[in-house]
Amino acid sequence: MGYHREMGAQEGRAADKASDATAARVVRRRPRDRRAQIAAASAEAFGSLGYHGVSMEDIASRLDISSAALYRHYPSKYALFREEALRLGALSEAAVRLPDSADDLSPEARLGHVMDALIAASITNRRSAALLRWQRRYLEADDAAILGSQLSTVNSVLMSLLGAARPELDKPDRAVLSTAVLSVLSSIGDHHVPIPVRALTTLLSAACRAVAECTLPPSDGTAEIPVAVEIPLTFKHELLLARAIELFHERGYPNVSVEDIATAAGLPASSAVYRFYRGKGDILAAAFRRAADRVSAAIGPAVAAADGPEQALTTLIELYVAGSFAERELTFVYYAEISNVPAEERTVLRNIQRLSVEEWAKLLVGVRPELSAADARLLVHAALALVVDLGQRFGSDDPVCSRQRVIHLMRVVLFGGERG
Known part of the structure; x- marks a missing residue:
């Protein structure tokens, strides 16, 4: 009996080794695709x-x-x-x-x-x-x-x-x-x-x-001239944010140095930047945090002042478009460069964005109860993307893509068509 058990154990170990070898060969086999x-x-x-x-x-x-x-x-x-x-x-x-x-x-x-x-x-x-x-x-x-x-x-x-x-x-x-x-x-x-x-x-x-x-609102052919906001030279913090975003938009984040930002902001040396920020990533995070907070902060007042979810959502659309037209570069850079924000701050930004989208989606379900929460969130993302893509294609001063037209298209996407 002991002999048979030993033989069985040896056979089992041999089988295990063969099985392991077979498994190893399977793992090493290069997939066709x-x-x-x-x-x-x-x-x-x-x-x-x-x-x-x-x-x-x-x-x-x-x-x-x-x-x-x-x-x-x-x-x-x-x-x-x-x-x-x-x-x-x-x-x-x-x-x-x-x-x-x-x-x-x-x-x-x-x-x-x-x-x-x-x-x-x-x-x-x-x-x-x-x-x-x-x-x-x-x-x-x-x-x-x-x-x-x-x-x-x-x-x-x-x-x-x-x-x-x-x-x-x-x-x-x-x-x-x-x-x-x-x-x-x-x-x-x-x-x-x-x-x-x-x-x-x-x-x-x-x-x-x-x-x-959809039928686009009429275009009167008059270009919308964006009002340039002059930042006093003494407001170095604001100048850094504004000039950095302009450079990130123009060249891409990896192709902009702290020295470039300092020069654009009129600072004597890159060391002056570090009095305000630890580096490029923190500049990016500060600009994004401000934009995210602005979108989030608008939700409560819009809901409180509205007669219902459609009016509240329309107000939020109008505010979002106005903010985007005022800061076209930031709108694009937010989507394109958020992976370059330090991880901890990126998590905070993602959470603010997610909560804002969820609030918009709740209002949308109030207007269109046939939508699931996921459906509504997807449409909100699509409407927000419109502002970025239309801005990239037409800019802020082309009358063919005026604020009213962008607002109208966002409403069409969210509400499933044109509403009175």
Whole structure:
């Protein structure tokens, strides 16, 4: 009996070793789609942490592989970044390519077909969207030109289809509506609101169609001249914030030094900056905290003064648009560079933003009780994204995209169409 038990134990140990060896071989086996896995992980990393905030080692650790294995597929971080950015651009371009079978469709149906294809592509690549949305400025010139051509094709096709479906629209109005539709789609990369694919598709489809069908307020052709706020030279704290944000917007956060900020603010040396802030990250955090607090602080008074949720939400929309027009650079930099804020302060900012979005969403559910809380949060994010994207495309002084038009489009997205 002892002999048999010993033999059994030995056989068991041998089997365990064989099993371990088999498992090891399985782990070491290179997946057929490894390159696609690397591209997806890198795109998500670039989108969440910024191009300059990610290393090849970071990407390798996300995939649980060595950096040497990563370099077997891609020679550099930039090669990864370039390939994924241009892949996303090509997917968008392919989505607006109508099949031959669409020749017999009505203009409205052709527009709907393209929007459905764009929605499907956006949802499939949701986790990668922030790369294209906020980090493409770091592409080299030739690659940026390729991506620019891809995105220009998408916009041109959408404008053309809008014109065919709605002949009354002039070219500037088609440009505004096309930008707004694409903004709604790309906004899902800015957040992680969990919604099942089918429900997300339905929600995006309704929002995009509401935008495409809306009637923009008339444009009187008069440019809105933003009022420049002169900051006294003695207010060094304010000058630092303002000049830093301008530089971050123009060059990108990683390409701006403390010395650059000091020079722009009229300070004699970079050491003068450190009397106010510990570094660039703290300057960024201070500007963002001020903007986040302003949005948050407006909610209580708006609700208290309103007759109901629709009026309160409309007031908040108007205040948000006014603030954005006054600080266009900050609105963009907030989304593009928040990953560069120190981690602890970034958590605080995210919490303020999340609570503000939740309050807006509660008001929206009060207006549209058929929406779930998640549906409402997603639409709030889409409406806020409109302000950023329209501002990037048209600026603050183009009459074709006036404050009233931006406010109207936000209401259309949130309320599901035009309301009296």
